[in-house]
Amino acid sequence: xxxxxxxxxxxxxxxxxxxxxxxxxxxxxxxxxxxxxxxxxxxxxxxxxxxxxxxxxxxxxxxxxxxxxxxxxxxxxxxxxxxxxxxxxxxxxxxxxxxxxxxxxxxxxxxxxxxxxxxxxxxxxxxxx
Amino acid sequence: xxxxxxxxxxxxxxxxxxxxxxxxxxxxxxxxxxxxxxxxxxxxxxxxxxxxxxxxxxxxxxxxxxxxxxxxxxxxxxxxx
Numbered sequence: 001x002x003x004x005x006x007x008x009x010x011x012x013x014x015x016x017x018x019x020x021x022x023x024x025x026x027x028x029x030x031x032x033x034x035x036x037x038x039x040x041x042x043x044x045x046x047x048x049x050x051x052x053x054x055x056x057x058x059x060x061x062x063x064x065x066x067x068x069x070x071x072x073x074x075x076x077x078x079x080x081x082x083x084x085x086x087x088x089x090x091x092x093x094x095x096x097x098x099x100x101x102x103x104x105x106x107x108x109x110x111x112x113x114x115x116x117x118x119x120x121x122x123x124x125x126x127x128x129x
Numbered sequence: 130x131x132x133x134x135x136x137x138x139x140x141x142x143x144x145x146x147x148x149x150x151x152x153x154x155x156x157x158x159x160x161x162x163x164x165x166x167x168x169x170x171x172x173x174x175x176x177x178x179x180x181x182x183x184x185x186x187x188x189x190x191x192x193x194x195x196x197x198x199x200x201x202x203x204x205x206x207x208x209x210x
Contacts, residue, residue, distance in 0.1 A: 057186040126139075
């Protein structure tokens with residue numbers, strides 16, 4: 001399974017990511033997810049979220065998640081981009097893409113990846129008011 | 130022995146520092162280090178039950194035995210996405 005992890009202070013450029021999409025002829029499903037910063041956090045209005053990451057451990061924990069995905073589903077590729085630093089309301093903080101032969105495994109793997117990320121990957125956020 | 134401790138997110142605020150060097154007896158565990166840190170930085174007690182701990186880049190439990198030069202990270206529940 002091909003994997004590409006990017007943790008960046010730069011804005012997520014969806015058009016650039018889509019232009020680099022690579023799918024082999026046996027693949028029939030591409031699922032992608034965009035996580036966007038909401039204007040409210042715990043019922044309070046915010047202007048942005050400020051993300052902090054423990055970079056080396058982020059890479060290790062994502063690698064462990066990717067290995068689990070590889071063992072469970074016939075996924076061709078996973079690409080994931082996570083922002084760090086200040087991300088304004090309405091801007092994406094997370095972009096995930098999973099390419100697989102069929103939609104079932106693509107949806108399942110994408111859901112698993114995000115759920116596991118929220119459980120073990122050391123990234124934190126603070127609200128900016 | 131000595132280990133380097135890193136604090137992340139709001140544990141960094143509670144400890145009022147991002148990093149500290151701690152001296153421990155040989156064979157000390159992660160749990161003993163945690164207790165030592167809570168004595169030195171009492172505000173960390175508020176997060177005692179939810180604090181996550183890693184040695185290097187791997188999560189470890191309180192019974193993990195530390196060795197000289199370990200890098201130990203303390204942080205709150207993760208919040209990616």
